Every structure is written in C-alpha cells, then in structure tokens.
Amino acid sequence: MAPVLPLVLPLQPRIRLAQGLWLLSWLLALAGGLILLCSGHLLVQLRHLGTFLAPSCQFPALPQAALAAGAVALGTGLVGAGASQASLNAALYLPWRGVLGPLLVAGTAGGGGLLVLALGLALSLPGSLDEALEEGLGTALAHYRDTEVPGHCQDKRLVDELQLRYHCCGRHGYKDWFGVQWVSSRYLDPSDQDVVDRIQSNVEGLYLTDGVPFSCCNPHSPRPCLQNRLSDSYAHPLFDPRQPNQNLWAQGCHEVLLEHLQDLAGTLGSMLAVTFLLQALVLLGLRYLQTALEGLGGVIDGEGETQGYLFPSGLKEMLKTAWLQGWIAHRPAPEEAPPGEAPLKEDLSEA
Amino acid sequence: MALLKVKFDQKKRVKLAQGLWLMNWFSVLAGIIIFSLGLFLKIELRKRSDVMNNSESHFVPNSLIGMGVLSCVFNSLAGKICYDALDPAKYARWKPWLKPYLAICVLFNIVLFLVALCCFLLRGSLENTLSQGLKNGMKYYRDTDTPGRCFMKKTIDMLQIEFKCCGNNGFRDWFEIQWISNRYLDFSSKEVKDRIKSNVDGRYLVDGVPFSCCNPSSPRPCIQYQITNNSAHYSYDHQTEELNLWVRGCRAALLTYYSSLMNSMGIVTLLIWLFEVTITIGLRYLQTSLNGVSNPEEPESESEGWLLEKSVPETWKAFLESVKKLGKGNQVEAEGTDAGQAPEAS
Numbered sequence: 184m185a186p187v188l189p190l191v192l193p194l195q196p197r198i199r200l201a202q203g204l205w206l207l208s209w210l211l212a213l214a215g216g217l218i219l220l221c222s223g224h225l226l227v228q229l230r231h232l233g234t235f236l237a238p239s240c241q242f243p244a245l246p247q248a249a250l251a252a253g254a255v256a257l258g259t260g261l262v263g264a265g266a267s268q269a270s271l272n273a274a275l276y277l278p279w280r281g282v283l284g285p286l287l288v289a290g291t292a293g294g295g296g297l298l299v300l301a302l303g304l305a306l307s308l309p310g311s312l313d314e315a316l317e318e319g320l321g322t323a324l325a326h327y328r329d330t331e332v333p334g335h336c337q338d339k340r341l342v343d344e345l346q347l348r349y350h351c352c353g354r355h356g357y358k359d360w361f362g363v364q365w366v367s368s369r370y371l372d373p374s375d376q377d378v379v380d381r382i383q384s385n386v387e388g389l390y391l392t393d394g395v396p397f398s399c400c401n402p403h404s405p406r407p408c409l410q411n412r413l414s415d416s417y418a419h420p421l422f423d424p425r426q427p428n429q430n431l432w433a434q435g436c437h438e439v440l441l442e443h444l445q446d447l448a449g450t451l452g453s454m455l456a457v458t459f460l461l462q463a464l465v466l467l468g469l470r471y472l473q474t475a476l477e478g479l480g481g482v483i484d485g486e487g488e489t490q491g492y493l494f495p496s497g498l499k500e501m502l503k504t505a506w507l508q509g510w511i512a513h514r515p516a517p518e519e520a521p522p523g524e525a526p527l528k529e530d531l532s533e534a
Numbered sequence: 535m536a537l538l539k540v541k542f543d544q545k546k547r548v549k550l551a552q553g554l555w556l557m558n559w560f561s562v563l564a565g566i567i568i569f570s571l572g573l574f575l576k577i578e579l580r581k582r583s584d585v586m587n588n589s590e591s592h593f594v595p596n597s598l599i600g601m602g603v604l605s606c607v608f609n610s611l612a613g614k615i616c617y618d619a620l621d622p623a624k625y626a627r628w629k630p631w632l633k634p635y636l637a638i639c640v641l642f643n644i645v646l647f648l649v650a651l652c653c654f655l656l657r658g659s660l661e662n663t664l665s666q667g668l669k670n671g672m673k674y675y676r677d678t679d680t681p682g683r684c685f686m687k688k689t690i691d692m693l694q695i696e697f698k699c700c701g702n703n704g705f706r707d708w709f710e711i712q713w714i715s716n717r718y719l720d721f722s723s724k725e726v727k728d729r730i731k732s733n734v735d736g737r738y739l740v741d742g743v744p745f746s747c748c749n750p751s752s753p754r755p756c757i758q759y760q761i762t763n764n765s766a767h768y769s770y771d772h773q774t775e776e777l778n779l780w781v782r783g784c785r786a787a788l789l790t791y792y793s794s795l796m797n798s799m800g801i802v803t804l805l806i807w808l809f810e811v812t813i814t815i816g817l818r819y820l821q822t823s824l825n826g827v828s829n830p831e832e833p834e835s836e837s838e839g840w841l842l843e844k845s846v847p848e849t850w851k852a853f854l855e856s857v858k859k860l861g862k863g864n865q866v867e868a869e870g871t872d873a874g875q876a877p878e879a880s
Binding site: 330331336339340343344347365366367369370371372375396397398400402403405406407408410419420421 | 678679684688695715720746748750751754755758767768769770
C-alpha cells in the first residue's frame, strides 16, 4: 500500500516547512479578515441600494456567502499558525495531535466548500444585476410621486439622494423623467388649463412634462439649474435643447450603479480566489506536517527522517479499508479473520 | 518638610522605572494621535477655506501638530532615561540633565493644557470668519465667468447639499442678492425689465433660491421660485411649509460641525494632558529617589522620593531668592568696587 504523494522530510526541511506554514497561515488569516471587511462593506451598500434592486434579485447572497467563507478562512489561518508554531516544540504539540485530524477534514470540507460556493456566486451573480437594476430603478422612478402611499413613501427621498450622491439622472439619461409622472396629483391644480390639457393629451391620463427633479442638477454648471421646459428652445436664453445638456448630470443611474456594484463584486471575487489558493496551500502543508510528525510517533525534535504523505494508501485501498472497518464493526465475532486484516488495522490506527 | 514623600526600596524603584518606560511609549502613541488630529483639522479647514474668505485662523491645528511632535520627542527621550535609570553607570550620565529636563516637561505640560483650552475657546473667531466668508461667497455665486471666482457657485452648491443648509442664516438671504448672472437673463422680457427698474442698484432680485437648498425629504417636488407667493403654487402656504427647503443656515451648520470637531479634540487633548502630568510626576519621583540613594556602593538601599524638597511656600521663597541673586549679581559686577554691599545683598 503505497502512500499517495510521499515526501521525505528530515529535520531541517521539517522546520522550514513549519516556518513557511506559519507565515502562510498568518497571510491566510489576513486575507480572511480582509474578505470579512469587504463583504461587510458590500452588505452595508446593499442595504442602502436595496430599493433599486428587484426583490427577486439573488445578489445579496454573494456577500453573505463571502462573509461565511472569510470567517472560515480566518479560523483556518489561526489554527494553521498555532499548529505550525506548536510543531516545533514537543510539549506544545501534544494537545494538537488529536485535534489536528478532524480540524483538517473540517477545513477542507467546510472552508473549501464555502470558498468554491462564494467564488461561483461571484462569477455568476453580477450578470443578473443588469435586469434587477432595470426593474428596481423603473419601479422607484414610477413611485417617485407616491409620497403618501404606504410602502413607497420613501421612494422620492431615496431617488433624490441617489441622484445627488452618485451624480446621475434618470435610468439611462434625463429624458427618462419625461415619460414618468413625477409630480403627485395632490399638487396639481385641476382648474389650470395647462394641467387639464396635458392630462387629456395622454392615453393613461398621466401628467407628463419636459422637466426633471432638482436632484438631477449639476452644481458644476455655470448657470443656475434649468429644470423645466427642457425641450423648448425659446424658454430660456442661451439654451439649445439639441446640444448635450451641461445643466444636468449626463450619466444614467443604471450605468453608475451597475459599474459600482460590479466593481465591488469583482474585488470580492479576486480576494476570494487568492484566499482559496492560500487555504489550499495551508491545508496541504498542515497535512504533510501532521503525517510526518505521526511517523515520528511524537518525538518531534528527533533527527530521524520521516515520510509525509497526503493519504496513507490509494483511493481504492482507502475505500476498501473504510468498508472493511464498517463490516468489522457490524460483525462482532469474525470467525475467519483473513491474515491481511491485521496489517490493515495497523494502517488504520496510523492514519 | 518635603512635599508628598514616598519611601522606595529597590524593587519599587525598578517597578517605577519599568512602568514609566511603558507609559512613555504609550505617550509617544498619544503624541502621534494629537499630531494626526491637528492634521485632520487643518485639512478640514483648508477644504472649506473658500467660504471662510481664506482668512481663517490655523492657530488650533498648528499648535496641535506642534504639541504632537514635541510630545513624541520628549516622551521617547524620557523612555530612554527610564530604561537607563536601572543601571547606575548609565544613569550617572543622565543625572545632571534631569533637573532642567523636568523643568522643560513642566513647561510642556502647561502649554499642552493651554492648547487644550484653546480648542474649546476659539469658537467665536470662527463664527465671525464664517459669517463674512459665506456672505462674500453668496455674493460671487453668479460670477461663474470671472476668473478667480468661477468656482464659487460649485462650492456653495456642494456645501448646501452636503451640510443640508441654505444661505447664511436662512433661505431668505438669497432674496437679497442677485444670484442669477446677467448672461442668462432675457432682457427683452417685461418681467425682467420691471424687476431691474424697481431695484435701486439695478439688480435682478427674486424670491427664489438655488436648487441646492431643496430638501429631498419633502413630499412635493421642490418649490424654488416664487417662494413667498402662495397663489403661484397649488395647495401651498409658505408660512407653514417646513419641508420644502433646508431650514438651517450654513453658518450655524458649519459652526456646529467645526465646534463638535474641536470639542472632541479638546477632550482627547485634556485626557492626554492628564496622562503626561502623571508621567512627569512619576519621573520626578524616580529622579529624587535615585538621587536619595545615599551610598552608591549599595544600590539595594532604601531611599525617599518627593515632589518638592521643601514645602510649597519655602520653595517659592527660595526660587525668588535665586532670581533676586541673579539680578543683584549683575548689579555687583557692574559696580565692581563696592565689596561691602555684596555680602549684605545675598
């Protein structure tokens, strides 16, 4: 039964392995901490921008998965640092001997699984952001005027603050506001002929104007903000509606938010990839260190050479031993114990 | 009659020196904190110097920066002294310098306390500068094509949006200045001509405000023009309408911001001052207890440490005497011949 990927480890390379592992473990802990911070930041951003994403959007799952993966990576890093430091000292290593095996299994399964999940989400979810933003922003703009309707009364304030902070106007441009009734009917004078004309000329009975809310205004413009009658070239001196409008923010909020969220997701994704690599290295190193020290039987400072390996035997052998172990446990008194079982039992106690 | 005498044996002395060494290094950290607080305040003042007429006083942040640097220097020196204090050979090197060094430390603590007080007291001058600066800023709001003032519109707009304020004391300040540039006025319109003629200085004044005064929390779209004309807008009463525009004036908003900043910095500086006073007192005890080791061959012996050798009035009298001697000493040198007066004077 040949061990899988064996590596001969005399004393000096063992010490080097432990030292290098200690450094890598602290790097892994740092990366885990950074992921925690980054996903926390993304979660806070999503809380503010949640109104502009469609409710069916799965994007918030990404920072939540990354949070869990970051916590596990941080834990793995700390465990690795502790174990590698203890492996240099026989007295300190004793408590680690029993714990290290299950910890490695937990780290590989739990940590690796979470990281892969988070990476997968980081690659697949940003694609769905486009539709979610389209739907969310459309709803928010349509409900801008509903400041008295429960459930939508904050929409006006949120859209205004979005446009002021992110320097954008409308969904794809300021003309989106021309197609939405953003003035509540409560503040429309029913006796005003202009209002009546506008409402009657529209199929759905909406009051549409060629004006935009104040939050679209660009403070960098040299003239006081022009918000109304933007399609009328005679309404304001020195104003030509056919020229690009310097008065208002040129970008649409859809593009701005999409870029912002995709940047955050991209940063998170690259950090997750780096952590995945670091975690794989740390777990491999810990496994080799553990099996090498087991080979010495606890005499850590001994000058003896020992072999470190990934698995004590090949995959087929491992499955056979695992099945046989289960079979022996269910058959309390085996009458014919094959001679091959005794050395098998020794291998089991070793691994 | 020494002031606050404390007995020290060798172990206590060693503990004092070690504790002081640690405290001095924490104090270096505290000095870095004061330095960064001063730097932060300086940057914040610079960021808004446009609305303060570029004449704001940088006394507080400059003194905080200076105090931070001095604190780092003095405390790392004191840390080195405390580290050497346990070794009689090394301590002998520092011994003659300790008394003047402690005097400098006391002076430094007094100045630190004064700087902390300044953080609380210099609010008044900031208020005046802000008031003047904002008035001028609003005056130049329309001069977007005058070089040197073309950025004022953007500055005031961003200020009103960020600090949620309008005008100097309130939005009515905008009614008294012409904030719309003549370039964008249609002089063929009767309304424009009427307004300009009705005004003594020929200015175009409106009862309107720039868009940056608008409050996003208002349930209705922002009413910027004809604010005092109730009939111009449907279902509108300007006396009772509170949510339409920001109610606060920018002077009050900026003053609150800078006051809270300076108050918190003052509190942090006071706490650090208390820490520094403790360190100075500890250093004095260390110095006197080490000097009190009567027999240098027996470093294990007990000694006494005190703050002042004699009580406060006696020390003050001795101090005055030494100052007088200094003065009389010069006089005697100048006279030269009258030897009989010298013994009487001292």
